[in-house]
Amino acid sequence: MQSLKNSPSPLKRPRLTPQPPPTPPNPQTLTTNKPSKWTPLNLTQSELSLPLTFPTGQTFRWKQTGPLQYTGPVGPHLISLKHLQNGDVCYHIHTSPSEPAAKSALLDFLNMGISLGELWEGFSASDCRFAELAKYLAGARVLRQDPVECLLQFLCSSNNNIARITKMVDFLASLGSHLGKVEGFEFHEFPSLERLSLVSEVELRNAGFGYRAKYITGTVDVLQSKHGGGAEWLLSLRKLDLQEAIDALCTLPGVGPKVAACIALFSLDQHHAIPVDTHVWKIATRYLLPELAGARLTPKLCSRVAEAFVSKYGKYAGWAQTLLFIAELPSQKAILPSDFCAMEENKSAKTKER
Known part of the structure; x- marks a missing residue:
């Protein structure tokens, strides 16, 4: 996963070369629903957390269009997702050639053939730290993009x-x-x-x-x-x-x-792919390979890090790594309890001393 650095000051709008206007969809092929028409997706927040899935570096095409609401395209379909007060997820189709096709494409995009609860139960059994993080960061899914x-x-x-x-x-x-x-x-x-x-x-x-x-x-x-x-x-x-x-x-x-x-994990069904960047390297040297702390990341060590994740979490290691990566983002650290963060810092300090 890429290193994501937020710029402290707004960037100048890039000068765009004039382009011919894109061809609009044929209105006769579109279905347009009233904004009030929201349909339950039969998903709890533990299976899909929108804030932990969309703005965390997997895709850059979905926009936050309301409180706990995100909107984006899935092929020719424009769809919004939002959480209800109880955390359940519902969806609204803005435009689509076919509503049944839109729902089918959405479920495929959300990787709904995979039970997040079952995966995390297995990860938690092999890693007590993952089990603790999962209490606060439930619902971080890996998408299946085009x-x-x-x-x-x-x-x-x-x-x-x-x-x-x-x-x-x-x-x-x-x-x-x-x-x-x-x-x-x-x-x-x-x-x-x-x-x-x-x-x-x-x-x-x-x-x-x-x-x-x-x-x-x-x-x-x-x-x-x-x-x-x-x-x-x-x-x-x-x-x-x-x-x-x-x-x-x-x-x-x-x-x-x-x-x-990244491409393999987020679009090619390669669920044990591990994108190793500086963030993942820090996670690995802190919790999986402490003996490598202080070493310089090389292609050979990238392979070793990936192998360590797969050894720890199995054939869906990429999904586990995604949660651990999200937990390191400043926006998500803010929702973790202060005592948990303090305990993490103490462990990290002891690792560095060793």
């Missing part, structure tokens, strides 16, 4: 902060079909590789992408050259072993092992 969309988002995230990543992803998304506007936010279906292939490196640089512009255009070109299509090639990686999928992703411009692990 691989093309996920790949291009994480190309934007390289050595970047949340504000700039979001601006870049919004720019790319604006090239797709317009889905609607909710609480001042404009939403679009993510553009196809064919549409993205029409965008030049210069246009992306003018839009503030910097050196990432060449990685995006280069990756789109490589995907376009794949036999059967780049989207189909990416989907085929779901059937490979993790290392094979990582190696395949690393053939794309700008994709290294860390970015590849």
Whole structure:
């Protein structure tokens, strides 16, 4: 997972190259519901916590559109999710070619074939610290995103902060079909590789992408050259072993092992992928591999960290690592009890002394 550094001051709005307006969806193919029509998703907060899932670095396309409410596109569907007072989750379809298809796509996107409660029960049995964190951070799910969309988002995230990543992803998304506007936010279906292939490196640089512009255009070109299509090639990686999928992703411009692990975990069903960045390295040296504290992170040690997580948590280690990563974010540390944080600091100090 990428290192997410919030900028202390607002960034200047990037100068955008004028683009032809995206083709709006055909109104005859859309269903539009009244804002009051919310439908229960039959999910408790322990299975899906929206604040612990959407603004924590997995995706940069969902926006907070109300108290405990988030809105985003899932393919051609524009959907809002919110928590009721009892914590249960409900959904509202703003626009969609088909309501049944929208719900099916949403459940797939939320990885609802996997029981978070059962996973966390197993993690808690093997790790008392995880069990303690789970009391306060229940419901942090791993999403199952479209691989093309996920790949291009994480190309934007390289050595970047949340504000700039979001601006870049919004720019790319604006090239797709317009889905609607909710609480001042404009939403679009993510553009196809064919549409993205029409965008030049210069246009992306003018839009503030910097050196990432060449990685995006280069990756789109490589995907376009794949036999059967780049989207189909990416989907085929779901059937490979993790290392094979990582190696395949690393053939794309700008994709290294860390970015590849993010894409594998968040879109390719590689549930034991471990994106090792400085945050995950600190977690590993504090709790799993204290003997490596003070060492410099190398590719070899990245592999060792990933192996340690899998050894500890099993074939869904990526889901456990996601919670441990979220627990380190300042926004989430604030909701942990002060005595728990103090105990953590004492343990960390003792580890450093040893």
